[in-house]
Amino acid sequence: MNSRVSAIASNTFREAVRDRVLYNLIGFAVLMAGAAILVGQISVDIEKLVVINLGLTAVSLFGVIIAIFIGIGLVSKEIDKRTLYTVLSRPVQRWEFILGKFFGLAGTLVVNTICMAAGVFLAMLYVTHKLQPSDASVLAALYFIVLQFLIVTSLALLFSSFSSPLLSAVFAFAVFVIGSFSGDLREFAGAQSGASHWVAMAAARIIPNFSGLNVISMVAHGEPVAANLIFANTAYTFFYAAMVLCAAVLIFERRNLK
Amino acid sequence: MSAIEILGIEKTYSVGFWRKRPKCALKPLHLQVEEGEVFGFLGPNGAGKTTTLKLLMGLMYPTAGTAKILGMEIGDPRMKAQIGFLPEQPYFYDYLTAAELLNYYGRLSGVPAKELPQRIAAVLDRVGLAANGDVQLRKFSKGMLQRAGIAQAILHDPKVIFLDEPMSGLDPMGRREVRDLMSQLKQEGKTVFFSTHILSDAEALCDRVGVIYQGELRAVGSVADLTAKVHGKTELTWQGAIPASLKALSADAKVNGDTARIVIDEAQLDSTIDTLRRERCRLISVNPVRGTLEEYFLQHMNSSNPGSAPLPKSKNIESSQGASA
Numbered sequence: 001m002n003s004r005v006s007a008i009a010s011n012t013f014r015e016a017v018r019d020r021v022l023y024n025l026i027g028f029a030v031l032m033a034g035a036a037i038l039v040g041q042i043s044v045d046i047e048k049l050v051v052i053n054l055g056l057t058a059v060s061l062f063g064v065i066i067a068i069f070i071g072i073g074l075v076s077k078e079i080d081k082r083t084l085y086t087v088l089s090r091p092v093q094r095w096e097f098i099l100g101k102f103f104g105l106a107g108t109l110v111v112n113t114i115c116m117a118a119g120v121f122l123a124m125l126y127v128t129h130k131l132q133p134s135d136a137s138v139l140a141a142l143y144f145i146v147l148q149f150l151i152v153t154s155l156a157l158l159f160s161s162f163s164s165p166l167l168s169a170v171f172a173f174a175v176f177v178i179g180s181f182s183g184d185l186r187e188f189a190g191a192q193s194g195a196s197h198w199v200a201m202a203a204a205r206i207i208p209n210f211s212g213l214n215v216i217s218m219v220a221h222g223e224p225v226a227a228n229l230i231f232a233n234t235a236y237t238f239f240y241a242a243m244v245l246c247a248a249v250l251i252f253e254r255r256n257l258k
Numbered sequence: 259m260s261a262i263e264i265l266g267i268e269k270t271y272s273v274g275f276w277r278k279r280p281k282c283a284l285k286p287l288h289l290q291v292e293e294g295e296v297f298g299f300l301g302p303n304g305a306g307k308t309t310t311l312k313l314l315m316g317l318m319y320p321t322a323g324t325a326k327i328l329g330m331e332i333g334d335p336r337m338k339a340q341i342g343f344l345p346e347q348p349y350f351y352d353y354l355t356a357a358e359l360l361n362y363y364g365r366l367s368g369v370p371a372k373e374l375p376q377r378i379a380a381v382l383d384r385v386g387l388a389a390n391g392d393v394q395l396r397k398f399s400k401g402m403l404q405r406a407g408i409a410q411a412i413l414h415d416p417k418v419i420f421l422d423e424p425m426s427g428l429d430p431m432g433r434r435e436v437r438d439l440m441s442q443l444k445q446e447g448k449t450v451f452f453s454t455h456i457l458s459d460a461e462a463l464c465d466r467v468g469v470i471y472q473g474e475l476r477a478v479g480s481v482a483d484l485t486a487k488v489h490g491k492t493e494l495t496w497q498g499a500i501p502a503s504l505k506a507l508s509a510d511a512k513v514n515g516d517t518a519r520i521v522i523d524e525a526q527l528d529s530t531i532d533t534l535r536r537e538r539c540r541l542i543s544v545n546p547v548r549g550t551l552e553e554y555f556l557q558h559m560n561s562s563n564p565g566s567a568p569l570p571k572s573k574n575i576e577s578s579q580g581a582s583a
Contacts, residue, residue, distance in 0.1 A: 004368075008366075086350070090367050
C-alpha cells in the first residue's frame with residue numbers, strides 16, 4: 001500500500017472511531033452477556049450451539065450494517081462536503097482515494113470484529129466453562145464473516161461512487177439479502193432449462209455468494225471447516241471485491257465533481 | 259515559461275432530465291499567468307470562476323481544450339505536488355484537529371515525515387493558528403477555518419497557489435490578514451491565482467486581473483489598464499459659489515469655505531468650464547478622476563450584454579464598502 005492510500009485509510013479509520021462507530025460494541029456486549037446468562041438458564045445441552053449461532057449472527061449483522069451505512073457515505077459525503085476537493089487537488093489519483101477508503105473501512109470492520117469475537121468467546125466460556133480445540137472453527141466462521149464485510153464494503157463504495165446515500169443503502173442492502181440466498185438461486189437455476197436457466201445462472205454468478213460464506217450453522221454444530229473451503233472463499237472474495245472496486249474506480253474516474 | 263497556461267479550455271454541461279440540452283458553463287478560455295504574478299480572476303457569482311478552478315484542479319474534465327501548470331498537463335501528479343488549492347467556503351474533516359488535518363494533507367502531498375512536524379508548526383504560526391493546533395476543527399469559527407484552509411494550501415511550499423474566493427465570509431480583520439499573507443506569498447516569488455468578486459481586494463493585490471462574465475473571459479490586463487477604460491469622470495475645483503445650472507448637473511457638488519468642487523462626466527467638461535467662465539469663477543484645478551474596477555465592471559458587463567438585466571451591484575459585485583459591511 002503506498003503512502004497516500006495508507007494516509008486515506010488511516011483517516012477513514014480515525015473518522016469511524018471519532019464518530020463513535022465502535023460504540024456499537026457496547027450494544028453487542030450487552031446482547032452477548034444477556035444471551036449467555038439467559039441461555040444458561042433456559043436451554044439444556046445446547047447452550048453452546050445457541051451462543052455460537054446468536055453470537056456469530058450478531059457479529060455478521062452488526063458488521064454489515066456498519067459496512068453499508070459508512071460505506072455508502074465514503075465517497076458521496078466527501079463530495080457533498082467538498083472535502084474531496086483538497087484531496088484530489090494533491091498528487092492523489094482517484095483510484096488511490098477509492099482504495100484508501102476501502103482499506104480504512106475494512107480496517108474498522110476488522111477491529112470491530114476482533115472485539116466482537118472476543119465477546120463471543122467469552123460468552124462461550126461462560127456457558128461451557130471450558131474452550132475446546134474444535135472451537136477454533138468459530139475463528140474460521142469469523143474469518144468468513146470478515147470476507148463478507150469486504151464484499152459489502154466494496155459494493156457500498158461502488159454504489160456510493162455514482163448514487164445518493166439513500167439509494168446506495170437500498171442497493172447495498174438488497175444485494176446483501178439476495179446474496180444471502182444465492183445458494184437457493186443457484187439451485188433454482190439448475191432446475192430450469194432454456195433461457196430461464198441462463199438468466200438465473202447469470203444472476204447467480206453476478207450476485208455475491210454470501211450463502212457460501214455463511215458457515216455459522218455448521219460451526220455451531222461442531223463441524224470443522226475444510227481448508228480448501230477457506231482457500232476457495234478467500235480467492236472468491238478477493239476476486240469479487242477487486243472487480244467491484246475496479247468498477248467503482250472506473251465510474252469515479254469519469255465523474256465530474258460539481 | 260508561464261506558470262499557468264490555459265489553452266482553450268471549455269466546459270458544457272447537459273441539463274434537463276428527459277430532454278438533455280447543453281448548457282455552456284465556460285466558453286473557450288485562453289489565458290496565461292506568468293511566474294511570480296498575483297492574478298485576480300474576477301466575475302460575479304455564477305460567471306464561471308469556480309468552474310475554471312475545478313477544471314484546473316482536475317476535479318472536472320473539460321469538454322475541450324487543455325491547460326498546463328508549470329509546463330505540465332493538468333492531472334499530472336508531479337504538477338499537483340507543486341500547487342496548493344483553497345476551495346470556496348472550505349469544509350474540512352471536523353473530527354480532526356488543525357495539526358492532524360495538516361499532517362494528513364502533508365502526507366498526501368508527499369512531504370517527508372521527518373519534516374512534517376516543523377512544517378505544521380511553522381504554517382500554523384504563519385496563519386495565526388499556533389495556539390489552536392490541537393483544537394478540533396468543529397470548534398473553529400468560519401475565519402479560523404479559512405485560515406486552516408490557507409495553511410493546507412501552502413503547507414507543502416507550492417510554487418503556484420490557487421485560492422477560490424479566499425476573503426469570502428471573512429470579517430475586515432480577517433480579510434486584511436489574508437491580504438497580507440498573499441502579499442507575503444508574492445514577495446516569496448509564488449504565483450497566486452485567486453478568484454474573487456470583491457473588487458477592492460483585486461485592486462489592492464493583483465498585478466493583473468481577468469474579468470469573466472457568463473462563462474466568457476471579457477478582459478485581461480493590469481488594474482490600471484482596465485480602469486483607464488472606464489468612461490471618465492473629471493473633478494473641477496474653483497473659487498466661488500456653485501452656479502445654479504451646475505447644481506443640477508451633479509450630486510457631487512460641494513462647497514468648502516470659498517472653494518467649490520464638482521465631479522462630472524468628461525462629456526460635460528467643456529460646457530461646465532464655459533458656465534464657470536460666464537459666472538466669473540476662478541478655476542483652480544481640472545483633474546481626471548481614476549475609475550475603479552467596480553465602475554469598469556458595471557460599465558462593461560452591462561454594456562457588453564445589453565439584452566440582459568443589469569448587474570445588481572449589491573448582489574453580484576461587492577465593492578470595498580459592500581464587502582466590509
